[in-house]
Amino acid sequence: MNYPLTLMHILERAGMLYGSVEIVSRMPDKSLHRYTYADFYRRARSLAKALQKAGLKRGDRVGTLMWNHYVHLESYFGIPAAGGVIHTLNLRLHPDEIAYIANHAGDRFLIVDDVLLPLLQKFRDQLRVEKIIVVSLTGQPVPEGMEEYESFIAEPAEDFVYPELEEEDAAGMCYTSGTTGRPKGVVYSHRALVLHSFATALGDVLGISRRDVVVPVVPMFHVNAWGLPFTCTMVGTKQVFPGPHLDPASLLDLFEKERVTITAGVPTIWLGILQMLEKNPGKWDLVPGMRMMVGGSAAPESMIRAFDRHNLRVVHGWGMTETTPVGTLGILKPHMEEWPEEKQYEYRAKQGLPLPFVEVRIATEDGFAPHDGKTMGELQVRGPWIAADYYNRPDSRDSFTEDGWFRTGDVATIDPEGFVKITDRTKDLIKSGGEWISSVDLENALMGHPAVAEAAVIAVPHPKWQERPLAVVVLKEGAQATEEELIQFLAPKFAKWWLPDGVVFVEEIPRTSAGKFLKAKLREQFKDWVKEGEGLRTE
Amino acid sequence: MNYPLTLMHILERAGMLYGSVEIVSRMPDKSLHRYTYADFYRRARSLAKALQKAGLKRGDRVGTLMWNHYVHLESYFGIPAAGGVIHTLNLRLHPDEIAYIANHAGDRFLIVDDVLLPLLQKFRDQLRVEKIIVVSLTGQPVPEGMEEYESFIAEPAEDFVYPELEEEDAAGMCYTSGTTGRPKGVVYSHRALVLHSFATALGDVLGISRRDVVVPVVPMFHVNAWGLPFTCTMVGTKQVFPGPHLDPASLLDLFEKERVTITAGVPTIWLGILQMLEKNPGKWDLVPGMRMMVGGSAAPESMIRAFDRHNLRVVHGWGMTETTPVGTLGILKPHMEEWPEEKQYEYRAKQGLPLPFVEVRIATEDGFAPHDGKTMGELQVRGPWIAADYYNRPDSRDSFTEDGWFRTGDVATIDPEGFVKITDRTKDLIKSGGEWISSVDLENALMGHPAVAEAAVIAVPHPKWQERPLAVVVLKEGAQATEEELIQFLAPKFAKWWLPDGVVFVEEIPRTSAGKFLKAKLREQFKDWVKEGEGLRTE
Numbered sequence A, B: 001m002n003y004p005l006t007l008m009h010i011l012e013r014a015g016m017l018y019g020s021v022e023i024v025s026r027m028p029d030k031s032l033h034r035y036t037y038a039d040f041y042r043r044a045r046s047l048a049k050a051l052q053k054a055g056l057k058r059g060d061r062v063g064t065l066m067w068n069h070y071v072h073l074e075s076y077f078g079i080p081a082a083g084g085v086i087h088t089l090n091l092r093l094h095p096d097e098i099a100y101i102a103n104h105a106g107d108r109f110l111i112v113d114d115v116l117l118p119l120l121q122k123f124r125d126q127l128r129v130e131k132i133i134v135v136s137l138t139g140q141p142v143p144e145g146m147e148e149y150e151s152f153i154a155e156p157a158e159d160f161v162y163p164e165l166e167e168e169d170a171a172g173m174c175y176t177s178g179t180t181g182r183p184k185g186v187v188y189s190h191r192a193l194v195l196h197s198f199a200t201a202l203g204d205v206l207g208i209s210r211r212d213v214v215v216p217v218v219p220m221f222h223v224n225a226w227g228l229p230f231t232c233t234m235v236g237t238k239q240v241f242p243g244p245h246l247d248p249a250s251l252l253d254l255f256e257k258e259r260v261t262i263t264a265g266v267p268t269i270w271l272g273i274l275q276m277l278e279k280n281p282g283k284w285d286l287v288p289g290m291r292m293m294v295g296g297s298a299a300p301e302s303m304i305r306a307f308d309r310h311n312l313r314v315v316h317g318w319g320m321t322e323t324t325p326v327g328t329l330g331i332l333k334p335h336m337e338e339w340p341e342e343k344q345y346e347y348r349a350k351q352g353l354p355l356p357f358v359e360v361r362i363a364t365e366d367g368f369a370p371h372d373g374k375t376m377g378e379l380q381v382r383g384p385w386i387a388a389d390y391y392n393r394p395d396s397r398d399s400f401t402e403d404g405w406f407r408t409g410d411v412a413t414i415d416p417e418g419f420v421k422i423t424d425r426t427k428d429l430i431k432s433g434g435e436w437i438s439s440v441d442l443e444n445a446l447m448g449h450p451a452v453a454e455a456a457v458i459a460v461p462h463p464k465w466q467e468r469p470l471a472v473v474v475l476k477e478g479a480q481a482t483e484e485e486l487i488q489f490l491a492p493k494f495a496k497w498w499l500p501d502g503v504v505f506v507e508e509i510p511r512t513s514a515g516k517f518l519k520a521k522l523r524e525q526f527k528d529w530v531k532e533g534e535g536l537r538t539e
């Protein structure tokens, strides 16, 4: 039967079957807003109706500038249900950049949290949107010339009829994080979002069922909070949103109070939570075995081990804005559970197996790499939820191969078990004497040292070897370590020529809005760095 | 990205990621054949290559006449991988019927178990296939004019290239069970099978992951063994096939030996297993909480309760050949687990919630029924794995509504939780004085009586009420019960006018090849039945 895969089915299903399931949101004043899927369903449809009435046409973009909460969830479904495209704007970017992105996407309307109005003010002038709808989270009056969300959606929508959409129609849109250059826009079809929901819900992926309670810590403006709002709504899971309160204590309180079983976010969030847990033993009574999906940057093995000691389980995954985003996930195969602990951790620190219907390969200069766990090359992927192009960026054709694969810009290996391991970004690679050195491997090893809080390893120019690795390290509060000590710590784990030429200690490593190391900035900063007594080790 | 949902992806993925996972098959001599996904992958591709070489064209049908075992699994993937359509023939049908079905489908080739050659002999003459390939399970010589499977697939297929298929291309085909008339053919697209695999693997449906060990007891000629071979291969689950040995003791041995976690079959299978377990307490050491998916006919509540006492969990689902087959599944919602036990069992005996992307509605004479758990009407469904027509049966257009829903021919209710309950088939309904009586409800209640092995309730003609219910009962070996006693047993559970006018005791209830009651036959047999002292209760 010809039946399109659209988000409307998920919305209708949720309204019909899961009416009594709760959706909880932390408000700016830290109180908890609670309502049910029945409310969400009614209001998402009212939003759709209001948008249509306001003139939204099939394919039109609606920007959102919001934290994670129930109105953002309503927008996730209400905008596509009107035939529109939800375009989530990253509130952590520079105001000029947000304006550039909203204009580049051609957003017609914007829905914004009242607590973000001061941010909006900074680029309001540059913005070419027709209508601004303000979500009044704090009760302050809505500025002149803007509409208030509650009155915008006030009309009941029992009579609302969905537009006839096809599964290839656009439903969502997001720009990349801008780690390596200017953010690029990716458009998600209904089909891609639905298939991604099915795949990520699987038991060997995130394993999300209606028995779970899920907190997306990852922002809803960051690749759809990794698709969790779609997946959870499809299966009828209780959803808990942290609002603007992303500090470790607020999150831990929320996990405890709402009996959370699954959460997701970038490593920096978890490092903060880990420190808080270690400082306050026994303070929070979390659901034993709570799963924490970690992605966006590599999850250091030391972090996975540390959380295991708290009976919290890190699940490591890899993805990109261009892959909707989940591409691989690192849950062990059953037979691996009989392996020695060391080897299990080694595998759990990899980025894992491709999801069903995602294909992966490693391109090298001499063709495609064997699955030997050693040969590095560019990771290329294809599948039904992988982007085929960027929005209005004709210059980006070389991100795709002639035979239709997406070039991720990540460097990886694949081992005989099929586990993908990201060793670098092509732009961050260190090429020493013609051979590649994985900065990520060195960083993860360094972060295993008890005194090290964070470490980034970058290439510095070298007259003989072209490039050599330099470690940039932030020590833990009150901790001490010397360059020599850290190099000695690495020595047993790596070939001699991989060892950094030096270690510099800094207060802070520059980061992107998504908490990723801005290595381009570090490389700029240390481009003139020269080793004392140069040449001794590297000869 | 335009990436079709085809079975080839599943096959390639299995070969690449799950090479070491086992596939176990019980052979006719009761020995266990073991090999791995790596072997399966290689051989399925060799089969595809051999079929292409033998002249198979895109869309051509290949019949299979086989028990559940590894070669059948190879055919599930090898035939579609050649662009062909696997057409599973029901070996339990009358030989004339098998021949009719194979010819109606236009099967070009046939793959058959050597142990089924005596059956094939009975209709060989009527069959219009070009080539017969014999799977030598016992080692006996292959008859003249037929090919042997192992030599047919002997050529390695490293160089085999899949045909370019689209997801709408046909991959499989199956005929209905013939409970209510002549079997009708249903064609499955690659897309339907893939989406069905995703949906049934979900945690709230069958919850199949690579940690499971799955035995499809339901035959692979019966709606693709409910899709399990596709689902398991997609997620990399160990598969165990019972071959021709479907007696309770053989199955229990297999469950114990292979540490089975999930199995599936029709209620008759489980009733046999239950009796065996009760007769031999402690004999089998099964995985605690092993899930048994039951469908095809209603799972009586008494059976669900009985298995709970053995720490085995019945999961009740509804489906049809036309729905690929899983349409609904009866796993409780989390909040129901706080309900009183009685009510939980009542719900677990329902057929459950529609799967994601399956829509259900109840059509009555006055429009669509409310979700009140009371209003009965015809169950209509639609979704991406629901058939849009029957193969070459232009006369069956009225199985579909004008607005594109499939009319199931089942009578059902939907309650406020969204749980579907099948109360009858339209053809088995009892209409007494203008009101409907559910034969299934009466049957299930009767099967809760300790002396009753099986019960079918049918309509008998009545001068005043048009139709009245008659119970046809098989008592358990050595057990005794009177008509009066059984009616008294039902009395507190039903309205007075629902109570059967009589109970007749028989040795056996006639069944279809799939173990379903052949009520048409019973109605014929009892069409002249008259109640002694007629008229007393029903006035």
Ligand SMILES: Nc1ncnc2c1ncn2[C@@H]1O[C@H](COP(=O)(O)OP(=O)(O)OP(=O)(O)O)[C@@H](O)[C@H]1O
Pocket: A176, A177, A178, A179, A180, A181, A182, A183, A184, A294, A295, A296, A297, A298, A299, A316, A317, A318, A319, A320, A321, A322, A351, A408, A409, A410, A422, A424, A425, A514, A516
């Ligand atoms: N588990 C992981 N381990 C290592 N790196 C990861 C992991 N998950 C994601 N990444 C990195 O994040 C990238 C995807 O991030 P995202 O789409 O948010 O934008 P970005 O690549 O950081 O920014 P831009 O593409 O604009 O430079 C991947 O290409 C990869 O480099």
Ligand SMILES: Nc1ncnc2c1ncn2[C@@H]1O[C@H](COP(=O)(O)OP(=O)(O)OP(=O)(O)O)[C@@H](O)[C@H]1O
Pocket: B176, B177, B178, B179, B180, B181, B182, B183, B184, B294, B295, B296, B297, B298, B299, B316, B317, B318, B319, B320, B321, B322, B351, B408, B409, B410, B422, B424, B425, B514, B516
């Ligand atoms: N869990 C269940 N409870 C009650 N009935 C069920 C259940 N599962 C399946 N059925 C019945 O089985 C039917 C589907 O069976 P199948 O497709 O094997 O062929 P059939 O309907 O028995 O035969 P035919 O369509 O040729 O008459 C459903 O329409 C329904 O009547």
Ligand SMILES: [Mg+2]
Pocket: A176, A177, A320, A409
């Ligand atoms: Mg990127």
Ligand SMILES: [Mg+2]
Pocket: B176, B177, B180, B320, B409
């Ligand atoms: Mg039928």
